[in-house]
Amino acid sequence: MERAYRILCVDDEDFTLDLLDTLLSSQGYEIITALNGKIAIDILAEKNIDLVLLDINMPLMNGYETCRKIKSDSQTSHIPVIMITSMDSRDSKITGIEAGADEFLAKPLDHAELLLRVKNILAYRDSEEVFIYLIHSLARAAEANDMDTGNHILRVGEYSAMIAKDLGMPEKFIEDIRLHATLHDVGKLHLPSHILKKEGKLTEDEMKEVKKHPAFGAKIIGNHPHLAMGKNIAYSHHEKFDGTGYPEGLKGEDIPIEARIVAIADCYDALRNSRIYKPCYDHTGACKILIEGDDRLEPEHFDPKALEIFKKIAPQFEKMYENLKDSDS
Ligand SMILES: [Fe+2]
Incomplete structure (x- = not known):
């Protein structure tokens, strides 16, 4: 059987993690949580993750650093990252884009928007993977x-x-x-x-x-x-x-x-x-x-x-x- 999409939620606030867990689990996603970037990186090294939801302000390793680490490691660089920011400023977005973030969501979270973004980004990643797979199949056929x-x-x-x-x-x-x-x-x-x-x-x-x-x-x-x-x-x-x-x-x-x-x-x-x-x-x-x-x-x-x-x-x-x-x- 195909496994459910696995989403890693990274935030230092228990309240936000609980909210994300409840919301996304109800849609059939498997949720793994991490309280900071360091823990997130450890989890990424061990488990197959399909998407990362990443808070920016966290102790030990903030969201930008975490994102940079994910995107610079060839083992994890393909995993899409959505950054969640309470600072809806241009500067924080630019820094996020520079760190390699694929999407942004503003706090307080709009639940409907969150679910749609997650669904779309996973569908897009799937279609990219299928494209690569089919190219290789065609090449092998020859x-x-x-x-x-x-x-x-x-x-x-x-x-x-x-x-x-x-x-x-x-x-x-x-x-x-x-x-x-x-x-x-x-x-x-x-x-x-x-x-x-x-x-x-x-x-x-x-x-x-x-x-x-x-x-x-x-x-x-x-x-x-x-x-x-x-x-x-x-x-x-x-x-x-x-x-x-x-x-x-x-x-x-x-x-x-x-x-x-x-x-x-x-x-x-x-x-x-x-x-x-x-x-x-x-x-x-x-x-x-x-x-x-x-x-x-x-x-x-x-x-x-x-x-x-x-x-x-x-x-x-x-x-x-x-x-x-x-x-x-
Ligand atoms: Fe040839």
């Missing part, structure tokens, strides 16, 4: 007939986020590329499995088929604005910076930045992954090929800025590869 199974798609997402971060891209871009990069090969859904699973070199005709997967990918993803980055990545991740790639032969900055980033991430992982039709390389070997080139790859294929970053953060790639290694390799 791997069904491919040799590159397992965590390849997740690793490419993580490497891409690492490069984007070091390039100084905004936080939203970094989060988006981590997710959307997993769709890079979704077009392989349309490729016959005898080609994808073929041992040995592909014929010219088979190669021609394989080169259709970017266009198939763009078609599968379609035109929804929320998936625009995924579409760019699927369509352009085999373009090369010097213009020798496919499907369009785009050159330099005409290639969307997200696709230029994924090109390096995908290449590194393909070199590391064992495939029957080519040897797989260790970290040093894969770096050497990306940076110096070999008979098929040239450094000119990649965005020079992104390649510079790869050189700089290559040890992080190795770590990520080890962390998300497929259990059978």
Whole structure:
């Protein structure tokens, strides 16, 4: 059975905690209370919490500090925080926003408003989670007939986020590329499995088929604005910076930045992954090929800025590869 949503209420006044408990329990939510921020942080480390209702003025650790702690820890940063303030001033709201609060409610609490805000914020968080889940499902579906199974798609997402971060891209871009990069090969859904699973070199005709997967990918993803980055990545991740790639032969900055980033991430992982039709390389070997080139790859294929970053953060790639290694390799 699905568990009830669990809400952590943090306030130094017993009276407010009792009120929140009564009100929210009556709607079927499971309520956990904490008398200050320190206790709240301890609870968050131990239990799965869906939402935090946070008072601002508390001893030991106030609401702003508590919120900052929640939002700076990768284990808890996804949990929405509603701040409850008796100081309905602009300054306290600004400080709250800076601390990462998602919503504000003023004391004295309007019960109907409180219930609606809680309901909406939980529904929004759910729809976000479902969106991420479905993107991953679609990406996994495309791997069904491919040799590159397992965590390849997740690793490419993580490497891409690492490069984007070091390039100084905004936080939203970094989060988006981590997710959307997993769709890079979704077009392989349309490729016959005898080609994808073929041992040995592909014929010219088979190669021609394989080169259709970017266009198939763009078609599968379609035109929804929320998936625009995924579409760019699927369509352009085999373009090369010097213009020798496919499907369009785009050159330099005409290639969307997200696709230029994924090109390096995908290449590194393909070199590391064992495939029957080519040897797989260790970290040093894969770096050497990306940076110096070999008979098929040239450094000119990649965005020079992104390649510079790869050189700089290559040890992080190795770590990520080890962390998300497929259990059978
Ligand atoms: Fe591809």
